[in-house]
Amino acid sequence: YQEYDEAGLKIELLDPMYFAPDETQYYIQAPDSIIKEEPDMSSMTIQPIPMGEGVIRIGIGDSWSKIRTEDGVEGYVLTDTLSYEMVWQAIYRDVWVDTDSLTLRAEPSTESEVVATLSDETHLVADNVADKWYHVTTDSGLEGYVYISYTTQTPPPTPTPTPTPVPPSNNGGGGGGSSSGGGTGVDYNQVVGGTYENTGNNGQTIANIAESMLGVSYVWGASSSSAVDCSGLVCYCYAELGVTLPHYSQSLCSVGEPVSRDNVQVGDIVCWDTGGGYCGHVGIYVGGGQCIDARGVNYGVVYGDIDRHPIVTIRRIFT
Known part of the structure; x- marks a missing residue:
């Protein structure tokens, strides 16, 4: 037997104190999910939680689950919003390695096979994201998974060219328009x-x-x-x-x-x-x-x- 609220969402019939204990990794699979203070959509909202984020389920009800986020926030979500598998979202994002060396892995796990070791500022194209991982392709065509926190979306600085002294300009130069004052000839x-x-x-x-x-x-x-x-x-x-x-x-x-x-x-x-x-x-x-x-x-x-x-x-x- 299951009851539903006016929005067609499942109503929890089990008192939270009787939720079965659990300590299993899950992932949010629904967009615009929210963590509630109680297993009831009319209760106070604690915070939104993005699709794909990993959580630990710590309690199992009939239609709701109690979860704990990586930051230690606890609350309730509809069990239907949880997935046992990682939830991947398609993206297109240029990223660069932001650490001295980064392991490219065959699967999104620190226990997975190593595909390659990438050096700092290596360019990658990320085409999928889930929890803490990107699926990426290197410029040489290697594919695999990297930890998001060791990448950056800020491109590395342009390499410094060999400085070439600029000849002094008596009128402040053209090309930039409204300059005034004498040239300095400083290199x-x-x-x-x-x-x-x-x-x-x-x-x-x-x-x-x-x-x-x-x-x-x-x-x-x-x-x-x-x-x-x-x-x-x-x-x-x-x-x-x-x-x-x-x-x-x-x-x-x-x-x-x-x-x-x-x-x-x-x-x-x-x-x-x-x-x-x-x-x-x-x-x-x-x-x-x-x-x-x-x-x-x-x-x-x-x-x-x-x-x-x-x-x-x-x-x-x-x-």
């Missing part, structure tokens, strides 16, 4: 570990150049008036004043001199941590709490709040 080797003496309002000039780039397309590895990536935008703007900088976000963390968030000035380079524990994105401060940065292929060059990501460092080239 990257002169900039690292020190600042360049300001012979005019160079910080504002850098901001003006950045603003002239608003709307320009994002292309990874590019640094021109028609396309840039995040470090490429910074390199392009400073090159317009004759300053050669490394086309590499993490290297930009060591150019010039560090300044505090409270002392940021127009034209400073802002280096953010976007989730990997290191500088993964850079932009140029233009005043009013705003930066200009090359955000990604869906955005191009845009304005953004300086505090939208944790700041790793702020670097000043001109004093």
Whole structure:
């Protein structure tokens, strides 16, 4: 015998104190599932739980189960929302290895056969996700499973090209538009570990150049008036004043001199941590709490709040 509520969902007839004990691994197989305080849809919702997440069932009722999440949250879900098998969802996601070495396995288990050992920054295409695992394919065609927590969706920085000094420009250069002031002829080797003496309002000039780039397309590895990536935008703007900088976000963390968030000035380079524990994105401060940065292929060059990501460092080239 089974009773149903107005929504057609099963009503639990067994008192929770009489649920049979269990300690079995299950997976959420229904989208938009929620954990309830009691085995009753009218009881308080503790939290939503995403499809595919692994849980431990700790109690078995007639139509509801008591579960415990990985974070230790306990509550009740309809038993029909649980699957004994991993629940896979199709995706298409570029990811990169984010540890010194990562094991590619034949099955989603740490006890499974090792297919290969992948080095840091190896590119992978993930086509399915379940609980803590991706199913991936390497660029060489190997397939297998990797642990999600050892990957990142942030692409590795573009390798630093050999610095090429930019000839001085008497009028601030073209291509970036609205620059003003004299060229400096500074190269990257002169900039690292020190600042360049300001012979005019160079910080504002850098901001003006950045603003002239608003709307320009994002292309990874590019640094021109028609396309840039995040470090490429910074390199392009400073090159317009004759300053050669490394086309590499993490290297930009060591150019010039560090300044505090409270002392940021127009034209400073802002280096953010976007989730990997290191500088993964850079932009140029233009005043009013705003930066200009090359955000990604869906955005191009845009304005953004300086505090939208944790700041790793702020670097000043001109004093």
